[in-house]
Amino acid sequence: MKIHEYQAKELFAKYGIPIPAGKMIHNSEEAMETAKEIGGGIWAVKAQIHAGGRGKGGGVKLARTITEVKEHAESILGMNLITAQTGAEGQLVRKIYIEGGVDIAKEFYMGMVLDRATEVPVMMVSTEGGMEIEKVAAETPEKIVKVSIDPLYGLQAFQIMEMGYKIGLHKKEMKEFYQFAKKLYELYIDMDASIVEINPLVLTTDDKFVALDAKIAFDDNALYRHPAIVEMRDFSEEEPAELEADKYGLSYVKLDGNVGCMVNGAGLAMSTMDIIKHEGGNPANFLDVGGAASAVTVAKGFEIILKDPNVKAIFVNIFGGIVRCDRIANGILEATKVTNVTVPIIVRLDGTNSDEASEILENAHLNNIIPAKDLADGAKLAVEAAGGR
Ligand code: ADP
Ligand code: MG
Numbered sequence: 316m317k318i319h320e321y322q323a324k325e326l327f328a329k330y331g332i333p334i335p336a337g338k339m340i341h342n343s344e345e346a347m348e349t350a351k352e353i354g355g356g357i358w359a360v361k362a363q364i365h366a367g368g369r370g371k372g373g374g375v376k377l378a379r380t381i382t383e384v385k386e387h388a389e390s391i392l393g394m395n396l397i398t399a400q401t402g403a404e405g406q407l408v409r410k411i412y413i414e415g416g417v418d419i420a421k422e423f424y425m426g427m428v429l430d431r432a433t434e435v436p437v438m439m440v441s442t443e444g445g446m447e448i449e450k451v452a453a454e455t456p457e458k459i460v461k462v463s464i465d466p467l468y469g470l471q472a473f474q475i476m477e478m479g480y481k482i483g484l485h486k487k488e489m490k491e492f493y494q495f496a497k498k499l500y501e502l503y504i505d506m507d508a509s510i511v512e513i514n515p516l517v518l519t520t521d522d523k524f525v526a527l528d529a530k531i532a533f534d535d536n537a538l539y540r541h542p543a544i545v546e547m548r549d550f551s552e553e554e555p556a557e558l559e560a561d562k563y564g565l566s567y568v569k570l571d572g573n574v575g576c577m578v579n580g581a582g583l584a585m586s587t588m589d590i591i592k593h594e595g596g597n598p599a600n601f602l603d604v605g606g607a608a609s610a611v612t613v614a615k616g617f618e619i620i621l622k623d624p625n626v627k628a629i630f631v632n633i634f635g636g637i638v639r640c641d642r643i644a645n646g647i648l649e650a651t652k653v654t655n656v657t658v659p660i661i662v663r664l665d666g667t668n669s670d671e672a673s674e675i676l677e678n679a680h681l682n683n684i685i686p687a688k689d690l691a692d693g694a695k696l697a698v699e700a701a702g703g704r
Contacts, residue, residue, distance in 0.1 A: 318544070321337065330498045335359075335415040342388070362411055368447070372397050418519055435465060438461070445515040469500065470496065487522070506533065507541065554569050560615075633665075639667045640665070
């Protein structure tokens with residue numbers, strides 16, 4: 316689960332991680348009042364959406380007068396903000412954050428994630444603050460300093476010192492940096508975060524470390540331990556089709572290709588997407604209908620997949636283990652009665668009762684149902700049906 320910058324900063328404040336004074340607001344009147352309350356001669360007006368890269372997209376602006384605060388608030392609120400992370404459709408800005416402007420001496424990056432390879436949390440810092448960290452990692456990985464943290468011992472002083480020296484901090488800056496890193500680690504562990512990112516973490520002209528940006532995502536499996544975090548969920552930031560799927564126990568993730576996928580099992584769903592790619596196509600979604608796929612879930616699956624206007628063909632790839640293929644075949648027929656499926660459906664049903672399933676589909680004589688021999692054949696047919704490579 317993701318939260319907004321302003322919510323992440325509330326948590327930072329609770330943990331004693333320094334942030335500029337700021338407040339989330341909904342209109343330009345409040346923006347001006349808030350700027351006056353905060354004081355100082357410079358303010359940042361920041362779009363609150365779940366995606367990053369807002370600055371480049373015009374969603375973060377600095378104001379030097381109260382009138383400018385109002386102007387920026389008006390232009391940002393209600394805008395459709397397109398960033399590298401929102402995709403081409405962009406995201407509507409419903410809330411903004413007004414915070415005090417900071418005099419930046421240096422910009423750094425600081426983040427924490429779970430490293431799946433070493434199975435421990437990793438803290439990362441870099442002198443390349445304010446840049447896209449993915450780009451830094453790809454082009455100049457030596458500029459990212461990483462320390463692996465044994466969760467039994469926690470983040471150790473020598474590790475913080477090592478990070479500090481490697482990013483060129485002076486001795487006088489080390490004490491504050493130490494506190495900063497310690498608190499960030501504490502928050503990450505306490506909150507069961509899956510990622511915490513501060514980009515940029517700045518050193519101000521008066522030698523203070525301040526988090527100018529804040530991104531936190533939480534491990535969904537641990538949310539039951541954090542009711543206050545669950546309260547922070549902003550449904551308007553989430554893909555409506557994904558929320559709908561969630562209600563029916565389907566795991567759906569929208570992607571930007573044109574081959575809709577309906578698969579049972581997350582592993583098979585992943586390999587289905589790989590094989591579609593291999594055949595030169597692009598999956599429109601990830602969809603795992605789960606182990607207990609039924610006529611109802613299949614129908615709902617079709618409905619959700621078809622909400623995406625890009626979908627030109629649907630590849631149904633079901634392996635009958637516990638679930639029997641003949642049931643799924645009937646489910647597909649039922650589903651096409653309930654949901655008007657206008658695109659070709661390529662069906663690969665393998666495993667328990669697959670022969671019966673083929674018969675059922677053949678006897679239905681539906682001309683938009685195309686049977687596939689196996690996985691590779693199905694992927695090929697689906698890519699062709701969607702308009703080719
Ligand atoms: P994003 O990463 O989504 O673009 P940021 O919060 O990182 O958004 O803001 C973009 C840039 O705007 C930052 O890299 C920083 O240079 C500047 N900025 C953001 N907040 C402030 C602030 N309070 N004072 C001064 N500059 C800021
Ligand atoms: Mg940022």
